Amino acid sequence: MSLSTNRLIGVGCGVATGALWGMVFLAPKFAPDASPMLLSAGRYLAYGVLAAALLAPRWNKVAPLLDAKAWRGLAWLSLAGNIVYYLFLVVSVHFAGVAASALIVGMVPVAVAVWGLKDPDAPPLRKVGPPILLAAVAVVLIGWESLSREALNRDVSQVLIGLACGLAALLSWSAYAIGNSRWMARLPQVSAQDWSLLTGVVTGGFALLLAIPAVVEANGQTTDQWARLAAASMGVAIFASIVGNAFWNQASRLLPLSMLGQMIVFETLFAFAYGYLWESRWPTVIEIVAMAMMVVSVLWCVRAHRPAAVAAAEGDH
Incomplete structure (x- = not known):
């Protein structure tokens, strides 16, 4: 396949990932009585069991492809991108709400894209800087309205705790996104699906x-609370962890890091959409404008990464 075709498929995988990952923001609302630790343990135990079952038939072929260093890499990726990230995210959703949590995690594209500018195949800052800035403005715009609404219904100290945990989730997931992309590049012999399942097995061990x-x-x-926890854990494990991570790993293999970060914008968009459905309301005008800005930012970034555009930009130096 051509480079442009790979990029198009990579963007499609990024959109699919966002649709599936956006579901995780609703899990704390679906099982509100479960503690962050219990929700994290439930989700990743289910993820680990499912991953082990799917990987078992190919274990003897896949396991030898990884050395001790790769297993250590999987360990820290499992902690940063799953256990630690989700613990902080659940606390953030509990105290600051879905909108605020999605807002802060929505800043991941900015952090990852800026870091990705160091890659040799990345376009110059003047090409990707404007769409990155547009995404940042969109996130701030959504946050200004969302946080104002949430602050009216919660104690200020709780909102601050939620925001702090959201920031910690942002840092943890940014580290995962960057590290995962690096490891995927180092291990081309391991498929995106197998890498996702291996991550699940290691995460299940920590869970x-x-x-x-x-x-x-x-x-x-209560029995009803356990049933809700089980449903939330299994649903998120299947759709977000198994299927979603497989799409993400495929996108990681097809897209440069500075462009990959922009794909996380779709997680924010879908999280807001699911939040509106859960709250049975329509988005406000400001929220619609901000989401439109996010979409424009992604399309702008995709254009900046087209081979002809990158080559022309590099020729201007």
């Missing part, structure tokens, strides 16, 4: 350690 104190803490959960 086992997390499950013990989480279950002890949740001793008073």
Whole structure:
């Protein structure tokens, strides 16, 4: 396939990832009585079991492709991109709401795209700077209205805790996105799907350690609360972790890092859409304008990464 075709497929994978990952913001709302630790343990235990079952038939072929360094890489990626990230995200959703959490995590494209400018195949800052700035303005615009609305219904200290945890989730996931892209490039012999499943197996191991104190803490959960937790955990594990991560890894293999970061914008857009459905309301005019700005930002960035555009930009030096 040509470079432009790969980029188009990569963008499609990025959109699919956003649609699936956006669902994770609703899990804390669907099981509001479950603690962040219990939600994280439930989601990633389910992810680990499913990943192990899917990978089992090919384990003898896949496992030898990784050395000790790659397994250590999987360990820190599993912590940064799954366990630690989701713990902070759940706390953020509980205290600051879906909109505020999606807002802060929506800044990941800016962080990743800026970091990706160091790559040799990245276009110059003057080409990708404007769409990155546009995305940042869009996120701030949504946040200005969303945070004002959330602050009216919550204690200020709770909102601040939620925002701090959202920022921690942003930093954790940015580190994962950058590190995962690097490891995917180092291990071309491992398919995107297998890398996702391997991440799931390692994450499931960490979730086992997390499950013990989480279950002890949740001793008073009712049958209905356990059922909601199980449904949320299994749904997010299948759609966001298994399928979503596979799409993301494919996008990571087809797109340069500075462009890959822009794809995370779709997670924010879908998270807001799901939030509107959950709250049974339409977006405001400001929110519609901001989301339109995000879409324009992504399309602008895609154009900046077209081979002809990159070559022309480099020829201007």
